[in-house]
Amino acid sequence: MMKGKVVHLGLFGLGMVGGGIVELLSRKKGKKDHHKFILEKIVVKHLDKERSVPVPSHLLTTDPREILANPEIDTVVEVMGGISPAKEIILEALKRGKNVITANKAVLARAGSEIFKQALDSDCYLGVRASNIATYRLIESLIFSPFQFEKLIGVFNGTCNYILTEMEKRGEDFSPILKKAQEIGYAEQNPSDDIDGYDTAHKLIVLLGLALGYFPPLDSLFMEGIRRISHQDILFAKELGYRIKLLAVARREDNELEARIHPALLPWGRGLAGLDGIENGIELRDEVGVEIGMQAPGAGKYPTATAILEDLVSVAQGRKLIYPQPKRYLTLKRMGQIKTKYYLRFNALDEAGVLAKISGVLGDHNISIKSVLQKGENKKPPGVVPVIMLTHQAKEDDIQSALRKIDNLRVVKGKSLLIRVEQGIL
Numbered sequence: 001m002m003k004g005k006v007v008h009l010g011l012f013g014l015g016m017v018g019g020g021i022v023e024l025l026s027r028k029k030g031k032k033d034h035h036k037f038i039l040e041k042i043v044v045k046h047l048d049k050e051r052s053v054p055v056p057s058h059l060l061t062t063d064p065r066e067i068l069a070n071p072e073i074d075t076v077v078e079v080m081g082g083i084s085p086a087k088e089i090i091l092e093a094l095k096r097g098k099n100v101i102t103a104n105k106a107v108l109a110r111a112g113s114e115i116f117k118q119a120l121d122s123d124c125y126l127g128v129r130a131s132n133i134a135t136y137r138l139i140e141s142l143i144f145s146p147f148q149f150e151k152l153i154g155v156f157n158g159t160c161n162y163i164l165t166e167m168e169k170r171g172e173d174f175s176p177i178l179k180k181a182q183e184i185g186y187a188e189q190n191p192s193d194d195i196d197g198y199d200t201a202h203k204l205i206v207l208l209g210l211a212l213g214y215f216p217p218l219d220s221l222f223m224e225g226i227r228r229i230s231h232q233d234i235l236f237a238k239e240l241g242y243r244i245k246l247l248a249v250a251r252r253e254d255n256e257l258e259a260r261i262h263p264a265l266l267p268w269g270r271g272l273a274g275l276d277g278i279e280n281g282i283e284l285r286d287e288v289g290v291e292i293g294m295q296a297p298g299a300g301k302y303p304t305a306t307a308i309l310e311d312l313v314s315v316a317q318g319r320k321l322i323y324p325q326p327k328r329y330l331t332l333k334r335m336g337q338i339k340t341k342y343y344l345r346f347n348a349l350d351e352a353g354v355l356a357k358i359s360g361v362l363g364d365h366n367i368s369i370k371s372v373l374q375k376g377e378n379k380k381p382p383g384v385v386p387v388i389m390l391t392h393q394a395k396e397d398d399i400q401s402a403l404r405k406i407d408n409l410r411v412v413k414g415k416s417l418l419i420r421v422e423q424g425i426l
Contacts, residue, residue, distance in 0.1 A: 005035050005316045010067030010098075011042045012089060013080035014060075017103060017130075018042070019053040020301030021077060021308055035316035041067050043080075068092050075099040075315050077308060079130075087111050094118040094126070101127035101311040103304055106193075109202035112215035116323050126321050127311025128210075132156070132203045133303045134280030134296040136310075142211040143324055147286040149211055151425060152250040156203040158278030158298030159187045159194035160226050160246040164234070165276045168243070173231045186278065196225035197246065197261040204248040204261060213326035216259060222335040224262040228417055233345060236373060236388045237265050237419075240343075243273045247422060252287075257330035258338055264422045265343050271426040283425035293426045336397035341370070341421035344403075346387045349411045358387065358406055365402040368392040384413050390421070 009025075011018060025037055042059050043066070067073055068089070076093040078100065080086050087107045093100050095118060102108070108115065108131055119126035129136035135154060142149065155161055159181060166177045178195065181187035193199045201223050209215035226246050237244050242265035251258040266273035271293065272281050280298030285291045297303045348354045359369060373388040391399075403416050 005318070007035065007037050007075050007312060007316050008073050009037055009039045009312075010070065010073040010076050011039060012064070012067070012076065012078045012086070014042050014044045014051060014053075014055065015079070015081075016301045017079040017304045017308075019051065020305030021079065022053045022055060024302075024305050024309055035313065037312055037316070040070065040073050043067055064089055068096060068098075073098065075101065075125075075312070077312075078102040078104060079304075079308070080104075081106075083107055083110065087115075090115055091118055094122045094124050097122055097124060099125040099127070099315050101125075101130070101308055101315070103130035103133075103308065105131040105199070105202040105206050108209070109205040109215065109218055112206065112209045116209075116321075119321050120323065124321065125311075125315050125319060126323075127308070127314060128206065129311050130304050130307035131206050133307045134298045135203075135207065135282040135294065136307050137296075138282060138284065138292065138294060139207075139210055141284070141292065142207060143322060145286060147288050147290070148252060149250075149284055150252055150287045151285045152204075152207065152211075152248070152282065153272065153422060153425060154200075154204070154207075154248045154282040155245050155272050155275050155280050156200045156248050156282075156298065157194050157197075157246055158280060159191065160200070161275055161280065161298065162186050162278050163195070164226065164229065164244055164246070167229070167231050168234050168238075171231055174227065174229060195227060197223040200246060200248050200261045204250060204259065208250060208257075208259065210324070212257075212330070213324040214329065216257070216332060220259075220332050222260040222262065226263050229263055229419070232386065233343075233417065233419065236345070236386070237343065238268065239373065240265075240371065240388075240390060241268050242266060242343075242421070243268055244419065245272060245275070247272075249422065252330065253333075255328070255331055256333045258333045260335060260338070262420060264420045266422055266424050271424040273424065285425050291425055336395070336400070338396050339393050340396075341393055342391045342399055343419040343421055344389045344391065344399075345417040345419075346389075346406065347384050347413045347416075348387045349413070350383055350385045351411065354411045355387065357409055357411055358389075361405050361409070362389075362391070362402050365394075365398040367394045367398055367402055381413075 076098050163177050247264040249260050281295035283293040370390045
């Protein structure tokens with residue numbers, strides 16, 4: 001029998017995920033596995049911090065050099081989070097010839113091209129499964145498939161999906177549900193990364209980088225979060241046969257790439273619309289029409305730690321980094337040029353002729369209405385009612401131009417709401 005490889009590890013970060021990694025490695029000790037993983041050192045911020053996982057004190061240090069300058073440590077696991085010093089640590093480890101496994105989608109999204117290039121130059125393995133734990137089992141399909149993807153849509157943020165699910169279940173608006181999510185640890189005290197779409201954008205960029213061979217800049221993607229979604233919108237969407245999800249959408253067409261993050265209506269009972277709580281998922285269709293998808297928890301120490309462990313096994317097996325070389329760079333399609341269907345909510349005066357005025361502006365901008373809901377009860381403020389419209393496919397520029405005119409009508413009060421409509425893949 002071939003002797004298993006011994007992998008000597010240095011771990012950066014001992015929070016929830018780092019603790020999960022230590023637990024899983026501890027469970028593997030004594031088992032007759034083909035490979036052996038030895039945890040040599042753990043870099044933490046505070047040596048005397050109380051931890052959920054017992055760790056011998058001699059393993060802990062606050063000095064990154066005790067890992068980076070140690071020639072016996074051949075593999076670095078980075079789960080400390082943040083941009084800096086995580087980026088510098090990853091690059092330094094690769095330059096020193098150490099394999100790197102990271103869960104840090106923010107660093108990969110911002111510096112993925114530089115990091116992968118350094119891994120290639122140093123002939124090191126770079127493991128990124130844990131950067132997108134709900135979809136990582138499809139990562140190799142993105143890289144190795146002989147066919148390019150045509151469309152990708154995903155629910156990539158457990159915090160947002162939890163908030164939208166609870167708004168639906170509890171009949172409450174965004175703010176109280178966000179507060180509850182913060183209290184139970186599903187949302188950070190500063191929740192912007194999640195609810196404003198940054199986390200979803202980071203994950204989409206990493207997947208695009210693996211599929212295309214280059215990482216589109218973060219500021220080149222259209223991004224919109226869920227702050228303006230109300231319980232009222234969730235009810236109206238349900239009445240129309242939809243659920244609201246925060247989606248990542250990417251589509252290739254000829255030499256163009258469409259990439260966007262925003263709330264969207266998905267048909268009730270199909271694919272990603274069925275995800276509840278912190279569940280995440282992805283659906284893919286390639287250029288020859290093959291469709292695949294998967295669903296999985298989008299957060300948690302064990303799912304993330306398991307993804308890390310799978311990359312560690314790849315290191316032990318001697319697998320080399322395989323990263324697609326860009327065949328050609330795609331032009332990023334301007335958001336104003338995309339075409340889709342739209343959910344529109346107007347707060348309008350409850351008087352005759354309102355629908356005609358709104359419909360007239362939409363018609364002047366080549367926007368055709370599919371269906372209308374007008375609610376006369378529970379007027380807040382008094383005399384104002386919500387008017388909901390679903391459109392047929394229209395161009396984003398036309399919709400935005402029409403809404404600017406509609407919001408200036410005397411009969412419309414406040415800023416109108418737009419939510420795009422997607423059909424999904426599966």
